[in-house]
Amino acid sequence: MLFPKIKKQIYQLVIGTVLINATVGTNAVFAADHTVEGILKSGQLRLCFEAGYLPFEMTAKDGQYIGFDIDIAKHLAHSLGVKFVPVNTAWDGIVPALKTGKCDFIAGMTVTPKRNLSVTFADSYLLMGQSILISPKLKDKIHSYRDLNNSKYTVATQMGTTGAQGAKKYLYNAKIDLYDTSADAVLQVANGQADAFVYDMPYNAMYATEHPQKVIHLAHPFTYEPLAWAIRPEDSQFLNLLNNYMKQIKGDGTYQRIYDKWFKSDSWKKNIQ
Secondary structure (H helix, E strand, O other), X not given: OOOHHHHHHHHHHHHHHHHHHHHHHHHHHHHHOHHHHHHHHHOEEEEEEOOOEOOOEEEEOOOOEEOHHHHHHHHHHHHHOOEEEEEEOOHHHHHXXXXXXXXXXXXXXXXXXXXXXXXXXXXXXXXXXXXXXXXXXXXXOOOOHHHHOOOOOEEEEEOOOHHHHHHHHHOOOOEEEEEOOHHHHHHHHHOOOOOEEEEEHHHHXXXXXXXXXXXXXXXXXXXXXXXXXXXXXXXXHHHHHHXXXXXXHHHHOHHHHHHHHHHOOOHHHHHEO
């Protein structure tokens, strides 16, 4: 039998340890789920993206940011009763920007296992893939990505994107040139400095429509790529919010209205830089 005094001290030690562990656990959960509280406290919903990704995120002639992702994020901000704040960020620094708190989430990012090691993805809201723009001089020679997988061809794409990953994986025999932006990369084909450009299908479709004399679009995507919002790891409350929000707007018609505006009409083209 323990002496009463010793028994009491052990009891106090155990209780203290339990309380400390409970507090640490609570703080850990709070730290992981701070985004929603931060949004409501600041009155701002901050979205990271790289402008120039047609028709998802673009710069209008008046300097404002417009596009499919922008409209959805604005609608979310309005639903939460906060102000939408765009954070235009170079793609190669967009995940660090999220992790250091410069924004609350990243606009539609292609879900990949490697990226999932750094961020958490909400449910996918759009399926797409990589397609190819080729030089008109190759019209009778290149009919699919398989024809392009040859050392005599030069393929341009943007570094750090799934376009670069797809090119390296499926066009490993070709020369792959990487550029800082999609605009710089696709210009190589339009100017005759590269044979092909690999990038997301919606972007390529829009570019081919605008420059029919300079590129030909091989419209059938050769990869499968779901797009989703990217958030900080283990941010479960914000993840729940985004997933339920997307279900709501897909159910009430809001998502389809925004989709039709950007993907079934080109009236917005006159407003971009």
